[in-house]
Amino acid sequence: MTDLVSLACDLVDVPSVSGDEAQVARFVASYLTDLGYHVELFDAAPGRPNVLATTDRPPRIVFSTHLDTVPPHMPARIADGVLYGRGACDAKGIMAAQIGAAERLRAEGVDEIGLLFVVDEEMGSVGARAANAHPLAGECRWLIDGEPTDNRLATGCKGSLRLTLCTAGLPAHSAYPEHGRSAIDALLDVLMDVRHATWPTDPMFGETTVNIGVIAGGARPNVVAADARADLQIRLVTEAAPVQALLERAVRDRARIDYLTAVPPLRLATVPGFETCVVRFTTDIPHLTNWGTPLLLGPGSILDAHSAHERISESELLQGVDTYVRLVHALAVRKAEA
Structure with a gap:
């Protein structure tokens, strides 16, 4: 089992049905603090904290996804290289992949990145609305929102x-x-x-x-x-x-x-060289307008989300990390050419 799968498994094991996200927020905050990030917990509602992790530089590219899940909680189980459990693909596996990508990028010297994990996406997006007022939002140029798109870049969502x-x-x-x-x-x-x-x-x-x-x-x-x-x-x-x-x-x-x-439905930005799709679900993106140009991409299938067999494979997680890193590199090239 890789550290990536281990992290995803640990995240799934922490119950975080919408309205009860504090425990997983504290877990993620502690994990990121140990990795050397500057971590801020800020309440979107009483007892419901968002997590923002940054480096010593203002974040120009921010990975984001949500801390909450739909009910009921289902603990993690691994079988034949596949992680099962509530949030495996929506969106705790994605959270693990985003953290893995950020760590690889930092090791490469890319430090203008951040991680934003919010509460309440599955209900009314209270977390995203609160995050949109954060003073660092204006520093960000690109927001990479994570939802299960089979590692394809979504060109639009209902x-x-x-x-x-x-x-x-x-x-x-x-x-x-x-x-x-x-x-x-x-x-x-x-x-x-x-x-x-x-x-x-x-x-x-x-x-x-x-x-x-x-x-x-x-x-x-x-x-x-x-x-x-x-x-x-x-x-x-x-x-x-x-x-x-x-x-x-x-x-x-x-x-x-x-x-x-x-x-409303959204038409989203695309980046050359990435497979694309249109998704039928809704995201936090409409409520994170101050965080730069949004992109939507993540490992896992939406057809597994919210189901009794919610799952994500180790290979999907690893591909998710690779795809996120490649996307940040492509955005850096676009910035250099601008």
Whole structure:
């Protein structure tokens, strides 16, 4: 087992479901301090620290990814050269690869680099929003954001619209449902129309997709439901406004819509000589605008992220380090030619 895989394994073993990132932040901060970085822990919210590591020079290129994971925590397990566990590819393996790349670059004498690891990417990007106000952000020219792209440079990523649909009913004895009004039945009718709505498409990003991720409602099976809700995430290929208009047309006045977050799709910078892709997920990049030109790249497959078999192979991690180092070299050449 390489030190890289060992680090990734140690990171995966520290639980850090969104909202509970402090332990892994302290672990990373201690690790980077031992490597000789200047490390700052700064709270994005009470008890939820971001980690920023720099050298003696202002950071012109910053590697960044997120500390948090989706639930549930799954401890690390290694089998046949593959690391399994929550965060293996999203994004603790990526964090290990970025640290490995930074160490190789420092050994080569490249010292205008930094590492920024933030909380809450999987929820509302509270960490990225706080990091965007950091005074060192203005020193940075390039932000290399790490998400699982199979070590390809993403030319674009979809946006995201998160919302909750809420319906109200009239409770009654379930033996006499005609004396009540079911909020669950009303919600199901609304969701059926939402699922059958026609959503925008885009030549680059493809189709708008709707995921009904959570449904909840009612109190007991012998009571007509007084309330119900559904949490949705819509992957945007356009700005949010036209999708909101279509949603409101589908819902009409049958449910309350609580909009939570909206992030537009992004077209991203590319660098010659790197394989590219378009990704359907959303990142912290829209909230890190002060950290220079963003690039999106990382080892691992998004198809393994958030799954019961989340994984990343040792070869992917090693290739990730190589690709990150090569990308920084390419950016240095671009800077020299400017």
